[in-house]
Amino acid sequence: MRSDPASVKIVISGGFGVGKTTLIGSISEIPPVHTEEVMTEASEGVDPAPVEGKTTTTVAFDFGRLTLDENFQLFLFGTPGQGRFWFMWDDVCRGALGALVLADVNRITDAFPVIDYFERETDMPFAVAVNWWNGEETHELDEIRQALALPNRVPLFPVDARDKYSVNIALQELMEYAIRSVS
Numbered sequence: 001m002r003s004d005p006a007s008v009k010i011v012i013s014g015g016f017g018v019g020k021t022t023l024i025g026s027i028s029e030i031p032p033v034h035t036e037e038v039m040t041e042a043s044e045g046v047d048p049a050p051v052e053g054k055t056t057t058t059v060a061f062d063f064g065r066l067t068l069d070e071n072f073q074l075f076l077f078g079t080p081g082q083g084r085f086w087f088m089w090d091d092v093c094r095g096a097l098g099a100l101v102l103a104d105v106n107r108i109t110d111a112f113p114v115i116d117y118f119e120r121e122t123d124m125p126f127a128v129a130v131n132w133w134n135g136e137e138t139h140e141l142d143e144i145r146q147a148l149a150l151p152n153r154v155p156l157f158p159v160d161a162r163d164k165y166s167v168n169i170a171l172q173e174l175m176e177y178a179i180r181s182v183s
Helices: 020-027 083-093 105-120 141-148 164-182
Strands: 006-014 036-038 056-058 062-069 072-078 098-103 126-131 156-159
Touching: 006 020, 006 083, 006 105, 006 164, 020 062, 020 072, 020 098, 020 164, 098 105, 098 164, 105 126, 105 141, 126 141, 126 164, 141 156, 156 164
Parallel strands: 006 072, 006 098, 098 126, 126 156
Antiparallel strands: 036 056, 062 072
16 A cells, blocks of 8 residues: 655745745746735835836745655745735644745845744755856855854755755755754
């Protein structure tokens, strides 16, 4: 008798426009579930300029699935990036093994409240992935770690949210760290 594969929930988090929806879309084996809506006046104060052409925002969560083998699947849940939707984060994070926090070096301060949430509000292991939108590293990872005041125990690595291979490596890094952390 065949049983259903085991599943693990992973959270993809970060500030507005950092690439959470893109990351899930690049790796999901199913058409991802998106709750993207057109930005309205309620988004006043949120600057879409750093993300050229951005006119939508996630209002609940994104969802994707990645089967690693016939017995194991990752369920990827992306949090909304705008602060007005952060009240949902506790629910999105409930039951997750770990979180991948995306950071953009062009807007590094947007990562502070996200990292703070995972350090202070959860006991969930998390790693930080710097999303290199332009395909090249513009800062040394040690400089970024220092700017984020990120403890050495928290993994920090580059990712290109558009690239399936890069995302796969980032998820592997996170999974290895999370499993070590809960063991």
